Amino acid sequence: MNGSNVAGSSAFLGAMAPEVVPVAHATEHITVDGRLSHNDRARLRAIPSYKNAWSTVWLFGQNILILVAAAQLNHLVSWIIAFLLMGRAHAQFASLMHEAAHRLLFSNKAINDFVGNWILGYFVMTSTQAYRRVHMAHHKREFGPNEPDIPLYANYPVSRASLRRKLIRDATGQTGYKLLRNQFRNLLSTDARVRHTLWKMIGVQVAIAAAFTLAGYWWMYPVMWVAPYLTVWRVINRLRSIAEHGGLREDDDRRFTTHSVAQHWGARFFLVPYSIGFHMAHHVDAGVPFRHLKEYHRLLHEANYLDDALEYPSYLALWKSLSSPA
DSSP states (O other), X not given: OOSEEOTTSSOEEOTTSOSOOXXXXXXXXXXXXXXXXXXXXXXXXXXXXXXXXXXXXXXXXXXXXXXXXXXXXXXXXXXXXXXXXXXXXXXXHHHHHHHHHTTOSOSSXXXXXXXXXXXXXXXXXXXXXXXXXXXHXXXXXXXXXXXXXXXXXXXXXXXXXHHHHHHHHHHTTHHHHHHXXXXXXXXXXXXXHHHHHHHHHHXXXXXXXXXXXXXXXXXXXIIIIIHHHHTHHHHHHHHHHHHHHTTOOOOXXXXXXXXXXXXXXXXXXXXXXXXXXXXXXXHHOTTXXXXXXXXXXXXXXXXXXXXXXXXXXXXXXXXXXHEEOO
16 A cells, blocks of 8 residues: 555555645745735635624524424425435534634634534534644644544545445444444543533533424434434535545645545535535635635636646545445
């Protein structure tokens, strides 16, 4: 395998890294290493707080409408569609929480962190502060000594049978149950902050269950909220994660640490909401809010930092490359 072995483990990295990358040229917007010019950096790093507030409100509005429509139609097909879309809802909550973890959701830090925790993170059993600490280690040095997500990214390409087994475990709730069980063990943690944070998450879940009960649909909480979290969301999370960094390696050049995938409407709707699929741009400059990543991605192409040979034409093409027949 064309990769490096992580010391002390069986994790192999770098087999999916490109052998060569395009020769970039500086433009009025982009330097040869993909960085933004001074003026563009100030412009694209501006946080659109009011638009993000609407995105947060509409996140709730659209998913409430999905459940209301399913209840009104009350047909097996409508419930199946709603179930899948509620898995997407967890991806949406996680994506906006990720934005708050970068302190890019609202320019006011207090509002950013409050919304990131109480309105987004706790809804999907995540502490924004805890996630931020781990996630910043990921951004500081992808695949470096403190990389928290190497188990997700290592050893690719895997056999198609191996990837299928992983996805079956995700889709049947085995992965989600294991992670949730381990999380609830923190109720016995010796760290009071960890226990208190978990109780806050549980409190938010109780409030969600109460809202469903008051609406006359108590069973929606376990069936249309918890179950999609344990199943559909776990599949989405794995497919998205390996598409971001699967099989790559440590390097100063982000093109060796991060995949780039052409964004199509279906993937942006279901798999990578809120422009999180423009992941190369996000890793070249993690201070650019999600609304500006599409433009940044375009500028990277104009500077030939990215080209069609380096960028996968679709997620399906990348997943095929991440797995092999044998």
